[in-house]
Amino acid sequence: MSDTQSPDIDTTTTGEPVVATTEGALVPEVAEAADEARAEASGAGEAGEADADGAATHADSGKADKGTRLRQLEREGEVAADFLETLLDIADLDGDIDVDVDGDRAAIAIVDSDEGRVPRRLVGTDGKVLEALQELTRLAVQVQTGERSRLMLDIAGHRAQRRSALVELAHAAIAEVKESGEKRSLEPMSAFERKVVHDEVSAAGLVSESEGVEPNRHIVILPA
Helix, strand or coil: CCCCCCCEEEECCCCCEEEEECCECCCHHHHHHHHHHHHHHHHHHHHCHHHHHHHHHHHHHCCCCHHHHHHHHHHHHHHHHHHHHHHHHHHCCCCEEEEEEECCEEEEEEECECCECCCHHHCCHHHHHHHHHHHHHHHHHHHHHCCCCCCEEEECCHHHHHHHHHHHHHHHHHHHHHHHCCCEECCCCCHHHHHHHHHHHHHCCCEEEEECCCCCCEEEEECC
């Protein structure tokens, strides 16, 4: 049962992945910039093809040590940052790029810069544009490294704020389940949101399950 969620991906006659959101096309200038940035990432990917093949072999065998995995994640972050910087430059949008490693994922954030604020329309309603940009960035990293990426993208602190709200929601639901002894179903959530809640439930000594199909996939917290 997979918890992976991504925006719709279509394929053109050339075989190139095209990302779309339920809000329609991406922010116009970002959509145009994305095409150019993706083209640059494709060209740069040829240069790193040999290294990517070696890294993929380690990943597939499952024998890469922590140091190797960390270097892979740092590399993902560097590629993603270059892609997003190019996209922002082409679209003439403000924003700085922060790169980190969070657990077993590269973590990338577009934050306000000295020149100006990150346009909040890059987040979109309920984070839909953010999800599409994250998927586009993952595809750009995959083109260059040859490996599937699970990087997380945040824009203007949207995910960080949402995470805090979800932690509070999870704690309240956990307390309710412990007191009543009955299971509790939560509202539909994205894969990122479900992961946050699952972690909180596990830390509290309870068990949670994901049920349903997108876009109505949700968490059920079970009593001990």
